Structures are given as C-alpha cells and as structure tokens.
Amino acid sequence: MNAEIIAVGSELLLGQIVNTNARFLSRQLADLGVNVFYHTVVGDNSDRLKSAIKIAQERAELIIFTGGLGPTKDDLTKDTIAAQLGKKLVLDEEAMRSIELYFEKTNRVMTDNNRKQALVIEESIILKNENGMAPGMFLTTADHKYMLLPGPPSEMEPMFMKYGQAAIAGIYGSQARIESRVLRFFGIGEAALEAQIEDLIDQQSNPTIAPLAGDGEVTLRLTARDDAAGTAQSLIDKVEAAIMDRVGEYFYGYDETSLILELSKLLKSKNLTISAAESLTGGLFQQELTSVSGASGLFKGGIVCYSNEAKIGLVNVSPATIEKFGAVSRECAEELAVNIAAVSNSDIGISFTGVAGPDSLEGHPAGTVFIGVYVKGLPVHGEKLSLSGSRTAIRNRSVKFGCQLLIHRLTETRK
C-alpha cells in the first residue's frame, strides 16, 4: 500500500508551525509497511484542498489528512472531502455526547458551532478522540482509503496509535491489536548497535525492528501485529530477549523515559538521596533532576563549582589535588564526589569535571571528562570519557553517562 499525508492549515504555510504530524505519521506508517510517497501541505481554502485531494487520488491508495476538524469556519476538511466523494455529513451521537461532557467537565458554556465537530462523513469508522473534541474518521471506497485526524499532535498521536493504525491494518474493532514497544539504549552508536543485530532486523517481519538515533541515544521500536491467537506481546517479548542477549548492557528503559528519569525512579525505590558537584556541566545534571516534580524527596541541593576557587572554597577540594593532578582529573572528580555527599548530607555524590570546549584546558582536548561517583559504603569510582561534538553535546552526554554509570553502580549493589 502507498500513502500520501495531507496537512490542512494556513498556519503551516505561513511558517508559524512546523509539520511534525507528517513526521510522526511517516514513522508509524513505515512500521506498518506502508510506503509514503508524498507529503502535501495546503491552506484553509476549499478549492485548493479539493485540488490537492484530486491529485492525491491519482497517486495514493491511502490518504491521511491532519487538521481542519475543529469548530470554526476555517475548519473545512470534512466538508470538502465529503463533497468530493459525494457523501453526506451525519451527526454522530456518541461524539456529540462526548463534546457535551467535555464542556461540562471544564465548566464552560458550549457554543453552537461546537456541534459541527460531531458531524462525521457517513459510512465511516469513527476514531474516538480521547484528548479533545473532534473525532477522527476512516472511510473505505472502491479505490481508496481515507483517514481524517485532528491537527493538534496531543490529540492526533494517541488517536492514531490506539485506533488509526488498527484501521489501516484492517483489524479495527476485532480483538487483534498492533502493539509496539520502544527499547532505549545509551553508550553505543547506531551503526554499532545495528551491526550487532543486523540479522535480527533482516529476518524479522512480525515484529518489525526499527532503529532510530538522536541525542546520543539509540532506540529500537518493535511493532507486532496479533495473529489469530493474539500473541503480539509475546512475539515482541521473544525478539526483545534476543536483542538483549546481544546489546543488553547498553539498555536503560522502555518507551517514553530518559536516563535521568530511570535514575530518579531507582533512587526513590531505594530511598537514597543524591547531590552533585558540577564543573563543566554547569548545573545541567541538577536542572534535569529537578525538572520532574517530586525531586525534593531525593535531592536536597548541590554546587556548581565552575572555577577552581569554587571547587576549593565550596566543595572543600584540597588545593594540593588541583595543583598535582589538575581540575580535569580522576583525582579531582573523586574528591568532588565524596565531598559533595558530605557537604550536603546525602547518600550519594556525583561530580562532573572536564573540558566542554571549544578550547582545550590544562592540556586536555575538548571532550575530556571525568565523572566521580560515590555511594555511601562503597569505594568512590572515577571514570574518564573522551567525547566529541559541540559544547552542548559534550555537556549533555556527560550528564547521560553520569546517570548510566550511577544506575550500573546501584544495580550492582543490589545483586
């Protein structure tokens, strides 16, 4: 099957927003084995939308629309498609009830134009909107399949994942489901990871294995379709086990998570507190740790010791250590980690010292980083990294490596 994605919205043509919906849907369709040949963006204009539909009908079997399902006059996707296909719009009672409920819940008065959102193209499967008002639609004609999705990603993405992909796979409403699971890895490059599981990727069709790299991490999305016995999850389990056998040491979490979140969960479960002494990362570790609500249970505070004066004055590093080994050294990192735990009265101390670049420092090139990890009751551990990339990339990766190091350290102690 081949597909075209048509985004409807003048705000896209004015450059006010970027078409992230097309990227999201393209990725998902690739997982489903659907080829996307074109993306089109067209404004809130009935004639131009009509013409875009005609062109898409010539070159695609599946046409997915995003946007233009709302209550205002500008929202003309439904009307235009219905007119083009000679179909009527009919009121969907369930959608109407859920719109009324939405207004009740938010204590607002429903204006009349909101009824428009409950109108759907006759004969279509209704895709429930669990994060907004306008329902989606899926319609099959002799030559084409049409899917209409809302524009806001917060509504579109969950609707597509829960109902849309099942409709495309032809299993909507059956017990069969499409399941997907994302495995997240850090500390290994995309090419190296793919090389280790190349045969698995090539052999697999259910589930499919789709790698994706970004921000120094690699993810693998496993997507399986139920067979008659409803075994999607167990098919994924089996492939996951095979992948873990090869590259499990780099794995850190499932689906939407991050290294800092996984570390936070682990600290909470073990009832441990942490503090940090940050030089090259300038507060990035602590900023990420506290970006999630509820950090106060595991983090009391820490120090950004950017200068040697601050390392000595605020974290009590011995001047002799800096004189003998330099601030960019394993010795300094270890002393910072031990001292910050003491100064802040925490169970764990972590430290980051090194060269963010672009200039070198103390004779070390940019990317030389030492991380100190101290867990009360265990010997302190210092790790040297040689990172590449921009100043921002080096700082970000340092924090990620620090999280991973600490997760490994804490998981070992559990054994």
Place this chain on the structure above:
Amino acid sequence: MNAEIIAVGSELLLGQIVNTNARFLSRQLADLGVNVFYHTVVGDNSDRLKSAIKIAQERAELIIFTGGLGPTKDDLTKDTIAAQLGKKLVLDEEAMRSIELYFEKTNRVMTDNNRKQALVIEESIILKNENGMAPGMFLTTADHKYMLLPGPPSEMEPMFMKYGQAAIAGIYGSQARIESRVLRFFGIGEAALEAQIEDLIDQQSNPTIAPLAGDGEVTLRLTARDDAAGTAQSLIDKVEAAIMDRVGEYFYGYDETSLILELSKLLKSKNLTISAAESLTGGLFQQELTSVSGASGLFKGGIVCYSNEAKIGLVNVSPATIEKFGAVSRECAEELAVNIAAVSNSDIGISFTGVAGPDSLEGHPAGTVFIGVYVKGLPVHGEKLSLSGSRTAIRNRSVKFGCQLLIHRLTETRK
C-alpha cells in the same frame, strides 16, 4: 506572486527528519509578500519528482526546491529539473574552485563525484554556498521562476538570506538589498504588544513588521527593501524608533540573541562576576550562563539550594527567616542573593525561590516566584512574580525574568 516549496528527500518521507526548511522559507516569503499555497515533500525518485514539478508548474509562479544537490546518486534534483525544462547542466568554474578549496582546507581527498556539485543549470543565476559545497540556482523562464537550494538548514538559510531573497525580489546583483532586523521583547504578551503598535503594522509596507511569539518572548521582524537611494537600513531605523517609543521598556536585544547572552555581555563589559542560589530553577540559570564558552570570566560557581536544609546549610540563610516568612518569600530571596555573593566572593548575587508546581507549596500556588538581585554597593531587591504554565515554562520564565531584572538594575546604575 504565489509560491510552492518542494522538499526533495526520502528521509523526510521516512519520518527521520522534519521539514523545518519549509517553515523557514514560508516565514521569509511572507515577509517578502509572496503567498505560499502549497508545500510538497517528495522522495529521491526521478519520476515522482518530475510529476511533482509538473503539478507545481500548474499552480505556482515561484517554485523553490530544497535538497538533492549533493554528490551522491540519490541527489537528482538538478538533473530532473534540467531535463524537465530542456536545459543543459554546465560546469560552473567558480563553484568548482570553491569545492576544491573546501577539500584542501579540510585536508581531505576529493573524490570524482564531488565534481557533480559544480554542475549548474545553464542560464541560471548562481547562489553562492558559503557554508558548504553545493551552490544554489535561480532560473527564470517565460512562466515561472525556479530556485534550487541545498537541504542542510545550515547551508540553505544563510544562502537564502544573502542571495535568495534578493533574487526573488528581482534585485539580485544590483546594489539594492533587502535588509531585515529582529527586535526581541520579553515581559509582554504577543497580543498586548501588537495592540500597542497595531497602527504601525497596518500602515507599514516598507519595512514590513512581522510579529512572532514563542518561549514567552515576542519578536518583531522588520524587513525593508532598498529604494533607489539605498535606504533600507534608515527605513528600518525610523520604524524601530517608533516601535521603541511605545514598547521599548520590554526590548532586550537584536537578531539572534537571548536574555542570558545579553546579560553575559553586560557583565563582561562591566567586568563584574556573578553567582546564583537556585531553588525552584534547580540550576537552570547557571546551566544557561555556562552554556556559552567563556563564562569562566564572570562566573565562579553557585549553589542549587533545593531544600530548606541546603538554603540554611549551604547558603547560610537564617532559620528564623524561613520560619517566619517561609522559603517562598521576598525575605528569603533577598537573603539568598546577598549571601550567595558573599559565599562565592562575587560582585553580584541572584536567587530564585518559588513554586514550580504542579502542587502548591507553603500555601502559595504554582507559579509564585521570588527573585532576589543583589549588586554590591546597591540595596538588595526582591521581586515577586505570578507565572502560569507548566513546570518547565515556570522555571524557564523565572530565569528570563531574572536576567531582565538584572539587566535593568545594571543599566540603571550606568545612568
């Protein structure tokens, strides 16, 4: 004039990257008064690209292509357009020289396929690539104008700004230029700012005034076209002065900058050092301050005092202050600011304490924030903010408000 933007690249159809080029060009074209009616994305496939070109010829006068100008077999934009228009590809000597130079500079051996990048469509204006190898092109036929731009935004954007927009405006190669200047504002909403300068926006056509909001900031882009006397800059100056009269108190900088950068510049120029005590912002201020190389001259270090224990133990806040006024108070913020300057031996202390949310704290709702600013020799100043939005938004805005507060404070002392 109306336009279509065609992005060529299978990586877009696979969802590996998002089409930010279309957004960039759409914004710029809006400034030039060109209507964009369609965006199209097509893969690295000659037949489908041909068909996309034919469709665009039917519906647009100006067709802008991004991507597919590189050295590999997949890069077929030039060949396909040339074939479609019955034009030849010819070697551009200047482009060839600059490609050779590029390899010399980077000490790499040039492979033969790189010559392909110096081939251009005959009769076109060559748009120089000052950030990569593949040149751009602008070609005028009886019915259309075609522009070919490279795919990487780091090459495409400067090429368009320096040469592309002049070509579209028909003033390429003349002395006349299109100039633009971005004015950046913080502390005023987009609607409020627009309301104050609505008449200016409506009256103006040269320069145009284009507002854009994001990340709690508002920017105005002023774009002017030279008249015969080459007065684009002075036309912009005049409108800028009129805008500043109305909303100058919220202005903080020109073009690509940020509040933290402007603050850093100011501190450097005054040879002042700064330190921070951060509670709700968790290190964000210090992380931003040190994200730019060269921060060590103005920042020695600081403290993340997330808990009351850390405020008392690390920043020497009096327990009586917290008991009497709470940690979320002007008094606590002021004491933190004064003490952090002393503890770190810096000229300036800034502090952030408040409620990032989602839960309330000490009876204050999420978004209640106190910022303390202490500049040696001046009385300490505490400011209360009532912010709204997510945890992340509240933290980000707190840091921006802190920067602005300090810039105002330091600029006053200059008077």
